[in-house]
Amino acid sequence: MVEESATNNFKKGDRVIVMGFDLGMNTWGGFGEYIRVPKDWVLKMPQGLTSKEVAIYGTAGFTAGQCVEKLVASLKPKDGDIVVSGATGGVGTMSVGILSKIGYKVVAITGKSENDFLVGIGASEILERKTFSGVDKTPMHKGVYAGAIDTVGGNILENIIKSVKMYGVIACCGNVAGGNLNTTVYPFILRGISLVGLTSQSCPMDNRKIIWEKLSSVWKPKKIMELYEEVSLEKLPEKIDLILRGIVKGRVIVKIGG
Numbered sequence: 001m002v003e004e005s006a007t008n009n010f011k012k013g014d015r016v017i018v019m020g021f022d023l024g025m026n027t028w029g030g031f032g033e034y035i036r037v038p039k040d041w042v043l044k045m046p047q048g049l050t051s052k053e054v055a056i057y058g059t060a061g062f063t064a065g066q067c068v069e070k071l072v073a074s075l076k077p078k079d080g081d082i083v084v085s086g087a088t089g090g091v092g093t094m095s096v097g098i099l100s101k102i103g104y105k106v107v108a109i110t111g112k113s114e115n116d117f118l119v120g121i122g123a124s125e126i127l128e129r130k131t132f133s134g135v136d137k138t139p140m141h142k143g144v145y146a147g148a149i150d151t152v153g154g155n156i157l158e159n160i161i162k163s164v165k166m167y168g169v170i171a172c173c174g175n176v177a178g179g180n181l182n183t184t185v186y187p188f189i190l191r192g193i194s195l196v197g198l199t200s201q202s203c204p205m206d207n208r209k210i211i212w213e214k215l216s217s218v219w220k221p222k223k224i225m226e227l228y229e230e231v232s233l234e235k236l237p238e239k240i241d242l243i244l245r246g247i248v249k250g251r252v253i254v255k256i257g258g
């Protein structure tokens, strides 16, 4: 919420979203209760979202929205299953929740034993991470999936690229499993697949508005209020340690005043 504004664009009491740009990069204050930022980073919060829901989405939810935007531009639910890697992570849970809400069948890749959680948020099928982590020299596997949201990169993305069927689309947003990608041109030139990258940090404001509008309405996961846990600022370091070890599921938000 705006407390004070030096521009005419915003006034005290406006509900706003500030995410990406330089915040959390070179500009500190992501966990602060008050922060002064340039007006160009600030977006009016759409109707249909509470401040808490925006925090639950966070950068992860917005990034999931960007990935979904890339997929729905080319794929319809009838085209087939969408595979989501890192499915219990922040981007993963939001991707599963959004895709299932809008009618896609979602196959979740996870390293955790959280099948009930994933089915509860909309996954139709769960695959153990290790089934997607192998390395082989075959340029392509059987084409099974219509598309994918890959949050992890590395060998898993390599295997997803090999397993997407004709004209499939893969949205690539993360590097948890690694920044390297070994692939061949064959899935691209024989199946016509697309590997689409995206960045939340410098997403243009016009596109941000469109995505947040969708996140506030048609894309809002049915169980969004079950996708987070709240921690105090004091407990945050130990939670960050668990996040970095890949143990946490869903989103973690910081308790205001905690």
Ligand SMILES: NC(=O)c1ccc[n+]([C@@H]2O[C@H](COP(=O)([O-])OP(=O)(O)OC[C@H]3O[C@@H](n4cnc5c(N)ncnc54)[C@H](OP(=O)(O)O)[C@@H]3O)[C@@H](O)[C@H]2O)c1
Pocket (backbone or CB within 6 Å): 059, 060, 063, 085, 086, 087, 088, 089, 090, 091, 092, 109, 110, 111, 112, 129, 151, 152, 156, 172, 173, 174, 175, 176, 177, 198, 199, 200, 201, 243, 244, 245, 246, 247, 248, 249, 250
């Ligand atoms: N492009 C952008 O603008 C943008 C924006 C936001 C985030 N990101 C990136 O997207 C990725 C995911 O972000 P997040 O917020 O979802 O992170 P997160 O909450 O930490 O979730 C990551 C998930 O990846 C899986 N994982 C953990 N270690 C792994 C490993 N060694 N190999 C394969 N999978 C592993 C785990 O899910 P399972 O146990 O279910 O497998 C984990 O929950 C990160 O790389 C992040 O930097 C990019």
